[in-house]
Amino acid sequence: MQPIELIVNGERLSAAVDPRTTLADFLREAADARSVHLGCEHGVCGACTIVVDGRIARSCIALAVALDGAEIWTLEGLGADPVIAQLRASFHECHGLQCGYCTPGMLVTAREILRRHPAPSEAVVREALAGNICRCTGYAGIVAAVLHAAENLAEGEIPPL
Amino acid sequence: MAVATAPDRKGIGGSIRRIEDARLLSGRSTFIADIGRPGIWEVAFLRSPVAHANLVHLEKPAGAEDRVFFLADLGAILPIRADSQAPGFRRSDYPAIADGKVRFVGEPIAICLGRTRGEAEDLAQAVLVDYDELPAVADIAQSRNPDLPPIHPGWSENVFLESRVDVGDVDAARAAAALSLTRRYRMNRQAIVSLEGRGVVTYRDERTGELVVYSSTQFPHVIRTALAECLGMKERELRVVAPEVGGSFGVKNNLNPEELALAALTRRTGKALRWVEDRREHLIASAHAREHRYEVTVHADGEGRVLGLEATIEVDAGAYSVWPWTAPMEAGMAIGFLPGPYAITSYRATALTCASNKSPLGPYRGVGRPGACFAIERTMDEIAAALGLDPVEVRLRNYVRPDQFPWKSAGGKTYDIGDYGASARAARDMIRPERVAALRQEHAGSDWRIGIGYATYLEQTAHGTAEWVQRGLPVVFGYEQAEIHMTADGMLVMDVPIQNHGQGLETTLAQVAHDELGIDPAQVVVRHGDTSLAPYGMGTFASRSMVMSGGAVGRACEALAAKIRKIGAHLLQVTEENVRLKDGEVVAAGGASVPLAEIAMAAYLHPERLPDTVEPGLSVIASYRTARDTGAWSYGTHAVLVAVDTGTGLVEILDYAIAHDCGTIVNPMIVDGQMMGGLAQGIGTALYEEMPYSEDGQPLASTFMDYLVPGAPEVPRARIEHLSIPSPITRYGIKGMGEGGAIPPPAAICNAVNDALRPLGAAIDETPLTPDRIIRALMAPQAGEAGA
Numbered sequence: 007m008q009p010i011e012l013i014v015n016g017e018r019l020s021a022a023v024d025p026r027t028t029l030a031d032f033l034r035e036a037a038d039a040r041s042v043h044l045g046c047e048h049g050v051c052g053a054c055t056i057v058v059d060g061r062i063a064r065s066c067i068a069l070a071v072a073l074d075g076a077e078i079w080t081l082e083g084l085g086a087d088p089v090i091a092q093l094r095a096s097f098h099e100c101h102g103l104q105c106g107y108c109t110p111g112m113l114v115t116a117r118e119i120l121r122r123h124p125a126p127s128e129a130v131v132r133e134a135l136a137g138n139i140c141r142c143t144g145y146a147g148i149v150a151a152v153l154h155a156a157e158n159l160a161e162g163e164i165p166p167l
Numbered sequence: 168m169a170v171a172t173a174p175d176r177k178g179i180g181g182s183i184r185r186i187e188d189a190r191l192l193s194g195r196s197t198f199i200a201d202i203g204r205p206g207i208w209e210v211a212f213l214r215s216p217v218a219h220a221n222l223v224h225l226e227k228p229a230g231a232e233d234r235v236f237f238l239a240d241l242g243a244i245l246p247i248r249a250d251s252q253a254p255g256f257r258r259s260d261y262p263a264i265a266d267g268k269v270r271f272v273g274e275p276i277a278i279c280l281g282r283t284r285g286e287a288e289d290l291a292q293a294v295l296v297d298y299d300e301l302p303a304v305a306d307i308a309q310s311r312n313p314d315l316p317p318i319h320p321g322w323s324e325n326v327f328l329e330s331r332v333d334v335g336d337v338d339a340a341r342a343a344a345a346l347s348l349t350r351r352y353r354m355n356r357q358a359i360v361s362l363e364g365r366g367v368v369t370y371r372d373e374r375t376g377e378l379v380v381y382s383s384t385q386f387p388h389v390i391r392t393a394l395a396e397c398l399g400m401k402e403r404e405l406r407v408v409a410p411e412v413g414g415s416f417g418v419k420n421n422l423n424p425e426e427l428a429l430a431a432l433t434r435r436t437g438k439a440l441r442w443v444e445d446r447r448e449h450l451i452a453s454a455h456a457r458e459h460r461y462e463v464t465v466h467a468d469g470e471g472r473v474l475g476l477e478a479t480i481e482v483d484a485g486a487y488s489v490w491p492w493t494a495p496m497e498a499g500m501a502i503g504f505l506p507g508p509y510a511i512t513s514y515r516a517t518a519l520t521c522a523s524n525k526s527p528l529g530p531y532r533g534v535g536r537p538g539a540c541f542a543i544e545r546t547m548d549e550i551a552a553a554l555g556l557d558p559v560e561v562r563l564r565n566y567v568r569p570d571q572f573p574w575k576s577a578g579g580k581t582y583d584i585g586d587y588g589a590s591a592r593a594a595r596d597m598i599r600p601e602r603v604a605a606l607r608q609e610h611a612g613s614d615w616r617i618g619i620g621y622a623t624y625l626e627q628t629a630h631g632t633a634e635w636v637q638r639g640l641p642v643v644f645g646y647e648q649a650e651i652h653m654t655a656d657g658m659l660v661m662d663v664p665i666q667n668h669g670q671g672l673e674t675t676l677a678q679v680a681h682d683e684l685g686i687d688p689a690q691v692v693v694r695h696g697d698t699s700l701a702p703y704g705m706g707t708f709a710s711r712s713m714v715m716s717g718g719a720v721g722r723a724c725e726a727l728a729a730k731i732r733k734i735g736a737h738l739l740q741v742t743e744e745n746v747r748l749k750d751g752e753v754v755a756a757g758g759a760s761v762p763l764a765e766i767a768m769a770a771y772l773h774p775e776r777l778p779d780t781v782e783p784g785l786s787v788i789a790s791y792r793t794a795r796d797t798g799a800w801s802y803g804t805h806a807v808l809v810a811v812d813t814g815t816g817l818v819e820i821l822d823y824a825i826a827h828d829c830g831t832i833v834n835p836m837i838v839d840g841q842m843m844g845g846l847a848q849g850i851g852t853a854l855y856e857e858m859p860y861s862e863d864g865q866p867l868a869s870t871f872m873d874y875l876v877p878g879a880p881e882v883p884r885a886r887i888e889h890l891s892i893p894s895p896i897t898r899y900g901i902k903g904m905g906e907g908g909a910i911p912p913p914a915a916i917c918n919a920v921n922d923a924l925r926p927l928g929a930a931i932d933e934t935p936l937t938p939d940r941i942i943r944a945l946m947a948p949q950a951g952e953a954g955a
Contacts, residue, residue, distance in 0.1 A: 027283075027285075031283075041193075043413070045446070046446040048871065048872070051446075051871060098184055098185070105191075107198065141416070141844075141848070144844045145843075145879040146882075148879070149884070
């Protein structure tokens with residue numbers, strides 16, 4: 007077991023972890039971050055997407071021990087973020103979810119898309135969502151939701167987390 | 168997506184936003200992996216690495232005897248036995264854990280426990296197994312090879328069932344035909360891929376005396392019945408709960424060996440257990456789908472009217488018959504649906520359900536019909552091409568006409584109502600075939616070839632007793648129940664045994680309640696997926712829940728409304744005939760009103776306010792079945808415009824249009840969502856998804872790097888038109904529609920690709936239409952000659 011200390015959703019978290027523990031498993035167990043969904047555990051489906059030191063990352067293919075000292079945000083910690091709030095409203099308005107399993111990863115990824123592209127085209131949104139699999143919606147509602155959020159967000163730069 | 172609906176409508180017909188969204192958008196709802204118990208053990212299954220072998224020796228790792236379990240350690244337990252009632256069916260017993268023999272790669276051999284999944288997997292690696300390997304049956308052709316060993320004891324050949332249809336006079340059709348064509352089609356094997364895998368949590372509830380089984384399943388009550396039988400327990404000793412379910416599409420609609428294994432082990436040891444399927448397990452060991460082969464001969468007159476149809480259908484159903492569907496379901500659906508929307512009266516076909524050393528075949532969105540639709544719709548295009556006719560025109564000449572309903576099909580089905588031609592004309596109008604010539608001109612001289620394709624589908628939905636009896640299953644899914652009650656403060660709680668795994672049923676059932684009770688959908692709570700909450704019911708599959716559960720909820724609400732009106736009229740001091748339910752109140756003709764909350768308070772807390780003839784309480788249980796139980800038939804036509812890159816073999820979808828009829832639409836937004844989701848899966852079948860096996864029965868796709876699921880760039884937004892002819896046999900005229908979107912895309916896209924390649928003399932009749940297959944089709948000798 008190896009001691010690590012990181013900041014998860016604004017709170018300092020110290021723990022001893024087995025070196026093979028993935029960041030996703032660690033966050034789910036130690037930080038009760040059940041929004042971190044596991045759809046493939048090999049870095050393809052995007053359901054476990056979180057924010058590590060300001061960049062989105064797949065928590066299923068990172069090891070917790072390698073993230074000692076990192077600052078991490080999962081959807082649990084983003085309740086007060088106005089971009090996530092708008093995205094949630096837009097996903098609801100545009101029927102951007104069905105079973106809800108891919109949804110946390112979609113929201114975190116979508117926030118990053120809007121940060122990089124404040125007024126994205128549909129093609130940009132689709133390309134940027136290529137790493138997030140949804141098996142229910144056929145993506146139409148998700149793409150519409152991201153575009154809807156872009157239109158309805160207040161002007162101004164979106165800060166990284 | 169053009170949706171004609173009054174935006175303020177909350178009841179049937181309104182695109183209200185979903186009630187279930189908030190908890191899912193929070194990310195905090197409870198899926199199977201989120202359920203824990205103090206002291207819970209994580210489960211890893213040791214799974215067979217070989218396709219076919221006798222297990223000659225099994226040995227637990229030293230010191231881990233209490234954490235590794237074989238079949239003999241599970242106590243009295245019956246195998247899963249999914250017997251078809253069809254004469255000639257060969258039985259397969261599917262054990263929870265291998266019983267001395269393994270029959271496919273991925274079959275469970277041992278249950279291993281650890282404090283983490285990693286520890287449990289370590290243990291699985293340390294179990295010693297001696298395999299005496301047997302030759303594997305890895306292909307349909309091999310299932311009839313007498314030199315290969317029988318997969319199950321006592322079998323004379325590796326075939327579950329052979330069935331036949333012979334109606335009308337095919338020989339006369341052949342003699343009279345101006346055109347007879349024979350074509351071969353293949354729809355290859357797929358995984359199903361819910362984004363959340365399967366999973367099971369089991370523990371003992373000492374207070375209630377129940378063995379509690381949480382399972383990511385589509386039908387908890389039916390699972391309880393099956394588990395009770397296999398475990399020799401009383402149903403009351405079992406509670407089955409489906410928590411939030413992260414997609415299903417059929418793969419969570421079987422009694423799985425893992426459910427049985429965990430339940431048996433908890434019963435035996437008292438340990439709380441959790442198994443969460445990983446992606447590799449899902450791809451190799453969850454039920455698979457499709458794998459159909461067809462040889463179709465069609466006889467037509469000079470105008471393209473079909474006079475007779477002949478077919479040989481072969482399906483590779485894998486190693487076991489899955490409960491409750493049975494192995495022959497897939498081929499049985501294919502043979503029953505092959506005549507499709509066409510008025511074909513002479514039909515002769517054989518359907519062979521082969522067994523192999525592969526993962527068992529189970530239901531997947533569309534069940535049997537994507538293959539049957541592929542075969543008949545490709546054939547309609549072949550008739551059109553051979554006669555130089557427009558493919559839509561050939562279809563219009565052959566559809567069952569609106570004045571011919573109810574239509575008894577040559578496949579033995581009874582279609583309720585429809586206007587198939589209207590869907591084809593609408594789809595053609597949307598896709599605008601007149602622009603193809605200009606597009607071809609534009610791309611002349613490049614590698615890009617433009618093609619247009621159509622496919623019409625039928626989707627039998629909400630079929631009841633007659634249909635399931637005809638299919639010979641162990642369970643007859645003939646009805647649905649609902650139990651509703653109003654709380655003392657006037658909210659409506661509906662307990663239903665169906666299961667919501669993305670379909671938005673909590674919203675649409677609340678819309679039904681709104682129409683019956685005038686209650687705001689926001690005041691309605693739908694609870695599902697728990698045998699301890701809801702009365703017995705069949706679950707969510709076969710596009711049945713909106714019709715069946717909607718019908719049950721409607722009937723229950725109707726009865727509750729009568730009681731509420733009685734109480735309301737009494738409180739308002741008017742006669743019952745002079746009140747109605749509106750906007751959460753009972754309203755008298757003169758305008759005086761009393762809110763539901765006040766009526767509920769009287770019903771529960773102030774019986775002195777009730778009329779003498781009314782019993783206290785506001786609860787109703789109701790059952791529903793359709794007026795005729797042969798199914799409500801949705802249908803539609805898909806039209807697609809593609810570009811095929813003859814250099815790389817890539818297919819690009821340029822435009823996609825859908826015209827469909829699912830009867831009365833409860834929520835157009837949700838219907839469009841279901842249609843788009845089905846389309847995405849249909850595109851997967853058509854272009855990307857395949858579960859190939861090696862000659863010795865090794866699955867060759869075990870990650871998302873080699874099993875390709877469509878992403879956002881691959882799925883265009885389709886334009887959808889709703890025709891909406893109400894079903895005459897269901898309450899509200901609703902027809903189910905959960906599967907239709909997935910049925911015709913392989914046919915429509917393959918027709919479009921063939922339309923694009925036809926000038927080059929190339930043809931392709933196998934899904935998925937991978938670049939590799941398209942290039943090989945282009946290199947086939949006849950393509951070279953025609954192209955030269």
